[in-house]
Amino acid sequence: RVEKAGIIHAGVGKVSFTEEALVENIRTFVDVVVKAKPPAAKGxxxxxxxxxxxxxxxxxxxxTTVNA
Structure with missing residues (x-):
């Protein structure tokens, strides 16, 4: 879900997930968001x-730790 201010709310895991699973989900989510960047978006x-x-x-x- 996205707000007017550009804030994205998304579920990336559950409390029962391992640390590795959460990190993988967060990195995947960030990667998808970055790839969805419109060509006209600057900065x-x-x-x-x-x-x-x-x-x-x-x-x-x-x-920097998420993009690593």
């Missing part, structure tokens, strides 16, 4: 990423 397409449970606080994710 940074992703500015920041936060990961949280449904009602939990957000944890900032370093973009």
């Amino acid at each position: 940074n397409y992703l500015n920041k990423i936060s990961l949280s449970s449904t009602q939990g606080p957000g944890i900032k994710i370093d973009l």
